[in-house]
Amino acid sequence: MDFTLSKEQEMARTLFRDFAEKEVKPLAQEIDEEERFPTEALEKFRKYKFMGIPYPKEYGGAGCDMLTYEMCIEEMAKVCATTSTMLSAHTSLGTWPILKYGTPEQKAKYLPKLCTGEYLGAFALTEPNAGTDSSAQQTKAVLDGDHYVLNGNKIFITNAGYADTYIVFAMTDKSKGNHGISAFIVEKNFPGFSVGKKEKKMGIHGSSTCELIFENCIVPKENLLGQEGKGFVIAMTTLDGGRIGVAAQAVGIAEGALEETIKYVRERKQFGRPLSKFQNTQFEIADMMTKVKAAQLLLYRAAKAKETQKSCTQEAAMAKLYCASTAMDVTTRCVQLHGGYGYTREYPVERMMRDAKITEIYEGTSEVQKMVISKAALK
Amino acid sequence: MNIVVCIKQVPNTNEVKLDPKTGTLIREGVPSIINPDDKAGLEAALRLKDTNGAHVTVLSMGPPQAETALREALAMGADDAILVTDRAFGGADTWATAHTIAAALKTIPYDLIITGRQAIDGDTAQVGPQIAENLHIPNISYAEEIKVEGDYITVKRQFEDRYHIVKAKMPCLITALSELNEPRYMTPGGIFDAYREKKIKIVTRKDLDVKDGDIGLKGSPTRVIKTFTKSPKAAGTLVSNLDPQEAADYMLEKLQEKFII
Amino acid sequence: MDIQDYKGVYVFIQQVDHKVAGVSHELLGKARELAGKMETEVTAVLLGNNVSDLCKDLASYGADKIILVDNPALDLYSTKPYAYAMCKVIEKYKPAVVLYGATAIGRDLAPRVAARIRTGLTADCTKLDVAEDGTKNLQMTRPAFGGNIMATIICPDYRPQMATVRPGVMQKIKPLENASAPTDKFSVQIPESENDVQILNVVKKESHKMDIQDAKVLVSGGRGMGSPENFKLLQNLADALSGTVSSSRACVDAGWVEKDIQVGQTGKTVRPNLYLACGISGAIQHLAGMEESDVIMAINKDETAPIFEVADYGVVGDALKILPLLTENVKKAIADRK
Numbered sequence: 001m002d003f004t005l006s007k008e009q010e011m012a013r014t015l016f017r018d019f020a021e022k023e024v025k026p027l028a029q030e031i032d033e034e035e036r037f038p039t040e041a042l043e044k045f046r047k048y049k050f051m052g053i054p055y056p057k058e059y060g061g062a063g064c065d066m067l068t069y070e071m072c073i074e075e076m077a078k079v080c081a082t083t084s085t086m087l088s089a090h091t092s093l094g095t096w097p098i099l100k101y102g103t104p105e106q107k108a109k110y111l112p113k114l115c116t117g118e119y120l121g122a123f124a125l126t127e128p129n130a131g132t133d134s135s136a137q138q139t140k141a142v143l144d145g146d147h148y149v150l151n152g153n154k155i156f157i158t159n160a161g162y163a164d165t166y167i168v169f170a171m172t173d174k175s176k177g178n179h180g181i182s183a184f185i186v187e188k189n190f191p192g193f194s195v196g197k198k199e200k201k202m203g204i205h206g207s208s209t210c211e212l213i214f215e216n217c218i219v220p221k222e223n224l225l226g227q228e229g230k231g232f233v234i235a236m237t238t239l240d241g242g243r244i245g246v247a248a249q250a251v252g253i254a255e256g257a258l259e260e261t262i263k264y265v266r267e268r269k270q271f272g273r274p275l276s277k278f279q280n281t282q283f284e285i286a287d288m289m290t291k292v293k294a295a296q297l298l299l300y301r302a303a304k305a306k307e308t309q310k311s312c313t314q315e316a317a318m319a320k321l322y323c324a325s326t327a328m329d330v331t332t333r334c335v336q337l338h339g340g341y342g343y344t345r346e347y348p349v350e351r352m353m354r355d356a357k358i359t360e361i362y363e364g365t366s367e368v369q370k371m372v373i374s375k376a377a378l379k
Numbered sequence: 380m381n382i383v384v385c386i387k388q389v390p391n392t393n394e395v396k397l398d399p400k401t402g403t404l405i406r407e408g409v410p411s412i413i414n415p416d417d418k419a420g421l422e423a424a425l426r427l428k429d430t431n432g433a434h435v436t437v438l439s440m441g442p443p444q445a446e447t448a449l450r451e452a453l454a455m456g457a458d459d460a461i462l463v464t465d466r467a468f469g470g471a472d473t474w475a476t477a478h479t480i481a482a483a484l485k486t487i488p489y490d491l492i493i494t495g496r497q498a499i500d501g502d503t504a505q506v507g508p509q510i511a512e513n514l515h516i517p518n519i520s521y522a523e524e525i526k527v528e529g530d531y532i533t534v535k536r537q538f539e540d541r542y543h544i545v546k547a548k549m550p551c552l553i554t555a556l557s558e559l560n561e562p563r564y565m566t567p568g569g570i571f572d573a574y575r576e577k578k579i580k581i582v583t584r585k586d587l588d589v590k591d592g593d594i595g596l597k598g599s600p601t602r603v604i605k606t607f608t609k610s611p612k613a614a615g616t617l618v619s620n621l622d623p624q625e626a627a628d629y630m631l632e633k634l635q636e637k638f639i640i
Numbered sequence: 641m642d643i644q645d646y647k648g649v650y651v652f653i654q655q656v657d658h659k660v661a662g663v664s665h666e667l668l669g670k671a672r673e674l675a676g677k678m679e680t681e682v683t684a685v686l687l688g689n690n691v692s693d694l695c696k697d698l699a700s701y702g703a704d705k706i707i708l709v710d711n712p713a714l715d716l717y718s719t720k721p722y723a724y725a726m727c728k729v730i731e732k733y734k735p736a737v738v739l740y741g742a743t744a745i746g747r748d749l750a751p752r753v754a755a756r757i758r759t760g761l762t763a764d765c766t767k768l769d770v771a772e773d774g775t776k777n778l779q780m781t782r783p784a785f786g787g788n789i790m791a792t793i794i795c796p797d798y799r800p801q802m803a804t805v806r807p808g809v810m811q812k813i814k815p816l817e818n819a820s821a822p823t824d825k826f827s828v829q830i831p832e833s834e835n836d837v838q839i840l841n842v843v844k845k846e847s848h849k850m851d852i853q854d855a856k857v858l859v860s861g862g863r864g865m866g867s868p869e870n871f872k873l874l875q876n877l878a879d880a881l882s883g884t885v886s887s888s889r890a891c892v893d894a895g896w897v898e899k900d901i902q903v904g905q906t907g908k909t910v911r912p913n914l915y916l917a918c919g920i921s922g923a924i925q926h927l928a929g930m931e932e933s934d935v936i937m938a939i940n941k942d943e944t945a946p947i948f949e950v951a952d953y954g955v956v957g958d959a960l961k962i963l964p965l966l967t968e969n970v971k972k973a974i975a976d977r978k
Contacts, residue, residue, distance in 0.1 A: 008574040011451065015565050049566040062568030072567070392786030392925075477755060500785050502905070503763040505751035508719070512755035517836045518719055520748040533840070538656075538744040539900075543716070544841040551837075558899070600760030600798040604779075606791045615936070617948050619956035626957045627965035630937065631973060633953045637935050639857065639881065639914045 005067075012068045016075035019048070028080035031206035032351050037162055038206050041076075041083045045117060051090065052115025055099060059111035067303040070248040074299070077252025078259070081355035082206035084252060088245035089158040090114070093363075094121020097167050097238045098185065101226040110165060110185060122163035123242070124154040124186075124212050125235050132368055135178045135232060139214060141170035146221050148172075148184065150214040153196065156362070160210035161195040164188055167238070168212070168219075169231050181231035185223045192217030203354035240316045241306060242363045247299045247319035250327035250359040254292045257334040257352040261285070264338055264347070275337070284337060288330045295319075295326040314376055321369040324359035331356040380433040380527065382424040383487065384457070385480060385494040385510070386417040388441055388448035392499045413448045416495025420555035422562040423525050424493055425456045431527055434458050436487065440468060440480050446579055453573035454565035460577065461487070465584040470596030473501070477509030479594050482587040484514060491532060492552040496521060507554035514552070519545055522553040646799035649675040650707075650735040652726065653686040653698065654745055656717070660694055662854075663741030663807035668702035670768060670810040671739060674778070675704075677770035678736065683707060684821070685738075687725050689715035692823070699821035702813055706823040707733065713830040716842065717745050720834040723752040728828045730757055735800045737778050739768075742804035750804050760795030761802040766809055767792075778803070787905045787928030808853045808909045809932075845900075850884050852901050857883025858912045860903060860930070861891060864919020864940060864959060868896035873963040874918060880970040886910065888920045904929035918959035922947025939963075 005013065023044050031038050045051050054069040055061025069091065077084035095114040098106055113119040130136040139152025150170055157166070166186045173180035186193060196211030226234050262285065265275035275281045302319035305312035331353035335342040342349050360366045390409045413421070427433040437452040439445045440463040449460040463483045471479065484492065492511075497504035504520075511518030521537040534553060536543045565573075584594070592598055618629060649671045654661040664684075671682040684703035686694060688710065695706050707729055713721045726749065730738065738753075740746035742764050754761035767781035771794070778801040781792045795801040852858060859878040861871055874885045885901060892902045903910055905925035915933035920926060922938070922945055930936070931950050938951035939959040948954040955962065 006574075007447070007450070008570050011447075011454065011565070011570045011574075012567050015454075015567065015570065019564055048564050049568055053567050057568065062566065062571065064567050064571050068567060068571075390785075392788060395785060395788050395924075472760065473751065474754065474758070474760065502784060502786070503751075503761075504747045505754070505761055505763060508748055508751040509755035512723075512752050518748075518752070519837060520719070521744055538717075541842060541844040543839050544843070545718075545837050545839050547837040600754075600758070601762055601793050601795045603791050603793050606784075606789050608789055615948070615950075615952040615954055617943065617951075617954040617956065619943055621955065621957060623957060623961035623965055626939070626955045626962045627969050630939075630953070630955060630962070630966050631969040633937065634881075634914070634970070635973065637914070639935065 009065075009068055009071070012064065013071050013075065016072045019044075020075045020079045024076055024083050025079035028083075029345070029348065029351070031080070031082055033205075033345070035200070035205040037208050038080070038083045038086055041080070042086065042117075042120070045087060049116070050087065051117030052095065053091065055095065055111070055115050059099070059107065060113075060115035061111075066244075066307040067300060070244060070299060070303045073245050073248040074252040074255070074296075077249040078256035081249060081253050081352070082204045084249045085204050085207045086120075086159060088242070088249060089123065090121045090163075092242040092245040093123030093238055094159070094163065094165065094167060096241055097123075097183065097225060097234055100237070101183070101230070101234055103222075105222065106185065106225065114165065119164035120159055120162055122157055122159040122166045123238065124157045124166045124168045126154060126156045127152065128155055132365055134235065135181065137169060137171045137181050139168070139170040141172050141182060141184065141219070143172070143221070148219045148221065148224065150184070150186075150192070150217040150219055152214050154212040156199065156209055157212050158207055158209055158362075160212060161198070161208050166212065167225065167234075168214075169235055170214075172228050172231075176229060178232040179229045181235070182228045183225040183231040183234045184219050185225055186217070186219055190217055190219055201358075203351070203356070203358055239363055240311075240313050243316040243320040243369070244299065244302045244306060244312070246359050246363050247295075247302060247316070247323035250320070250323035250356065251292065251296050251299050253352050253356050253359070254288075254295065254323075254327040254330040257331045257349050257356075258285075258288055258292060260348055260352075261334040261337050264341075281337060284333055288333060291326045292330060295323040298322050313372060317364075317369040317372040320359075320364065321366050321373070324356075324366060327356040327359050328353075380427070380431055380490050381436070381488045382427060382433045382491045382493060383436045383438055383484060383489045384417070384421045384424045384452070385492065385507075386421060386437055386439050386448055386452060387414045387495070387498045388412070388439065388445040389414045389498050389500045411444070411447065413451055414495050414498045415557040416497060416555055418495075418562045419557045419559040420493035420495050420553075421452055421455065421457065422560045423555055424491075425563065426560070427525070427527060428456065428458075436461065438463065438480070438483060440464070440476060440483070449579055450570075450573045451565060453577050454569035455563055456569065460579045461582055462579050463582045467584040467591070467595050470599065471594065472599035472601045473503050473505040473509060474600050475594050475596075475598035477506045478513055478598065479587065479589060480506070481510045481513030482589045483582050484510070485588070486582070486586070490549040491527075492516075492550070494552065494554050496554045496556050504554070507552060511552040514550075516550050516552055517547045518552040518554065519547060520554045522555055523559050525553065641799060643797070643799055646734045646736040648680050648683050648733070648735045649678065649737045650683045650685055650733075650739070650800070651703070652738060652740040652746065652749070653684050653694075654741050654743060655686065655688050655691055655694055656745075658691065658694070660697065661741055661743065661807070662812075663743060663746075663805070665697075665701040665812045666807065666810040667739045667741060667805060668698065669813040670805070671737075672702040672813060674737065674768060674770055678776050680736065681705060683733070683735065685709070685726070685729055687711075687714045687722055689713075695821075695823050697815075699819040700815040700817075702816070703821045706821050708823050708825050709828050710825065711828060711830055713835060716839050717749075718835070718837050718839060719748055719752055720836065721830050722749050723756060724830050724834045725828045726753050727756050729826060730800060732826065738800045738802045740802070740804045742806045746804050750802055754802055757800075759798040759800060759802060760793075761804070762793045762795070763804050765803045765805050766790075768803060768805070777801070783905070783928055787924050806909045808911055852884055852886045852903065853908050853910055855884035855886075855910070856912050857881045857914045857916075858886045858903070858910060858930075858933075859883055859916045859918070860886040860888065860920060861918050862888040862920030862926075863890040863894070864921070865891070866919070866960065870960055871897065873960065873967075877916070877963055877967045877970065880967050880974070881914070883912075883914070888923075888926050917947050917951070918963065920947055921945045922950065
């Protein structure tokens with residue numbers, strides 16, 4: 001088992017770290033306070049071809065491997081969780097389903113635009129009554145001649161309002177339960193589609209999280225993704241990949257908080273010496289370093305599994321479960337080590353703690369991950 | 380149009396520290412980078428590739444690990460890379476280095492050669508002009524704003540208090556300043572292509588038309604007889620815990636003591 | 641090449657706009673010292689067009705002889721015509737040593753000459769000595785590795801031994817009274833083929849500021865000054881002290897100030913009577929540019945800042961608070977004296 005990165009992965013990591021430090025970090029505080037979408041980062045991601053990192057060159061992707069892509073999310077999350085959310089939702093959730101399940105025509109039409117970043121992608125599964133119980137889809141899709149008519153609404157959709165395409169799930173045959181859900185590629189200007197209320201959140205303030213409204217929305221027949229009834233499988237397999245992205249985000253947030261805290265405890269003096277000279281601080285740091293490292297290893301293992309195994313469900317679930325809880329734990333402790341200053345906006349750790357929480361919730365709550373893991377273990 | 384950019388892999392001397400106990404350089408863990416002036420030269424070449432469709436080759440003379448710098452240049456968008464490497468070239472001063480690089484350049488087509496003004500480890504700024512002399516082509520140093528029109532290149536050539544606008548017919552050599560531009564980042568796809576699709580051409584002693592007496596340590600007219608770190612100055616006095624007015628009064632006292640005022 | 645045939649310490653005299661550069665005078669001063677040890681003479685080499693009247697001061701600054709190459713092709717500096725002329729001088733007169741100022745001209749001309757003649761060149765020397773082992777080789781000491789180490793270099797088997805030296809490193813001698821030096825008018829036919837770079841335009845940069853290298857007092861700011869607006873505090877103190885404002889590289893890179901006031905390895909080397917470093921941490925590349933100052937004072941919030949290792953007087957504190965108070969103190973003290 002080789003734990004070293006290849007030369008190209010090393011160089012890619014250096015690129016992502018440099019880029020994050022110089023191009024993303026300076027705006028992180030501002031986009032959090034102003035709750036605004038990271039349009040600057042998006043522009044730069046497009047320019048430097050970060051929008052299709054793990055996807056094949058033939059579709060305009062960068063042709064890199066999964067691990068390289070996850071490292072990009074990790075490095076971006078270290079400095080700005082909002083920015084990493086935008087990129088991972090676009091890449092893992094908004095683009096992957098088309099690559100895996102799309103017809104040649106759909107792939108040719110949408111992938112190049114998504115992989116080059118000309119289009120921003122999004123994924124719409126969650127509804128007011130279908131969160132963890134995602135199979136309880138109420139949005140309906142009825143076939144009418146050469147098009148489907150969609151009615152219903154989605155909530156908590158990342159990149160909403162900025163995305164060009166949305167992978168939307170809707171019920172085509174209620175009698176079949178899970179097997180009655182279908183997936184559609186919805187373009188932002190399809191008639192009957194609109195973006196509704198924007199959520200005000202605890203963290204990832206700059207991420208655009210909105211309601212989607214379908215009022216007799218016309219979706220051409222050619223935009224059915226996969227077959228009717230295959231929607232649930234598409235959603236679940238997509239989320240497997242998305243979960244690895246969230247795990248990467250969580251690891252990044254934890255690493256960022258730890259880095260800031262190590263800097264802080266070296267400088268801050270109380271009782272005549274730097275905090276780093278107190279054993280409590282030292283032991284906290286040691287503990288957090290180890291947890292973060294363990295989380296990172298689970299993450300990388302999941303990334304490798306996605307690339308090399310038929311299914312990566314278990315690895316992805318374990319990675320997300322552990323990395324998210326690590327991020328929450330580490331960021332909380334980091335705020336504590338900062339003391340009063342950590343509670344103010346002058347230091348980034350309070351933002352990191354607020355940002356960390358979402359990783360335990362979206363793309364399948366930690367409880368869902370436990371359901372997935374125990375189901376396999378106990379069968 | 381063929382552009383060859385000469386780059387050097389250097390330790391990031393901005394991060395090198397002195398070991399306070401031994402007074403020697405701590406070289407471990409210091410990352411290696413493409414010399415900043417060279418990177419600006421590379422960016423200038425890549426911009427000419429973007430606008431004029433130029434073909435960009437990067438060349439570096441160095442030990443095998445200089446390959447990483449060449450890969451980085453390829454990942455930024457260079458088309459080809461050449462590593463000039465051989466134990467026989469080791470220990471070369473600027474004369475022998477320029478002579479060797481020029482010999483390698485003579486084996487490939489070039490219209491424009493771009494080098495950085497100086498490397499952050501050697502700091503001499505000599506190799507660029509010396510390569511030009513070996514190739515008997517004009518060199519324009521301290522270049523900003525490069526424009527290509529047909530066979531001619533027009534450059535803003537910097538001096539301390541002025542600049543000249545100069546025009547020369549290619550082939551010629553220019554040395555670039557890091558102030559010339561903001562070099563682009565690599566792309567992730569570029570990195571993977573650099574390692575998986577591109578091959579670096581290796582040029583060794585036997586591939587070059589040079590004499591043993593003109594390369595490496597033997598070919599170097601200058602020789603280092605001693606290296607040392609500067610001795611620490613006699614300790615000054617440091618005062619702390621003064622409020623601003625007290626500090627200002629203290630400093631006035633010292634200024635008067637030293638007859639500054 | 642027979643080393644023994646090469647004698648004399650030569651100095652390339654840089655002239656621009658019909659003015660001799662200060663560094664050339666400094667090098668004449670150093671050349672005198674070296675020539676004394678080598679038991680030889682100092683020769684100034686002046687290249688230009690209609691520049692014979694510039695010869696008159698060279699003797700008082702230390703030249704024993706002058707070689708003048710006056711040629712229309714040398715009117716404005718251009719690499720190849722100047723290199724051609726310089727090489728012809730070297731071929732004819734066979735100097736043992738040639739010194740150049742490490743300026744935008746010198747650092748371009750000298751390497752070209754060295755490559756053509758096939759001899760050694762050492763850049764940015766901070767010390768020049770003569771070996772006492774019988775060889776009388778020139779020992780050239782210079783910083784390397786971004787200023788982190790010093791190296792001493794010799795050119796034992798080739799001639800001339802050439803070196804470039806930064807302005808402000810060597811010191812001019814006190815002008816000699818009634819000095820005179822014979823001028824040798826050396827005519828060089830510069831072939832058209834050497835004139836392959838056309839100068840289309842010469843544009844001078846507007847600058848009414850005193851060059852920091854000429855200033856006796858420098859009030860210098862670094863990143864710790866916080867913002868470009870705060871540089872006003874430095875200017876106020878500089879005015880009170882009849883000094884000039886300079887800066888570390890960080891402020892230049894951040895776009896707060898122009899590069900011409902940057903002190904350091906890639907900026908200028910200064911040796912003022914007083915160097916006051918405010919909010920400058922003291923990275924080695926910066927120290928390389930100012931540590932030869934007579935008196936160094938520093939203000940910095942961080943008591944572990946490396947600047948305090950070279951400062952004669954260091955104050956741990958907030959420069960933004962101290963500077964205005966110090967400026968008032970100085971103004972009052974000067975007024976009181978009057």
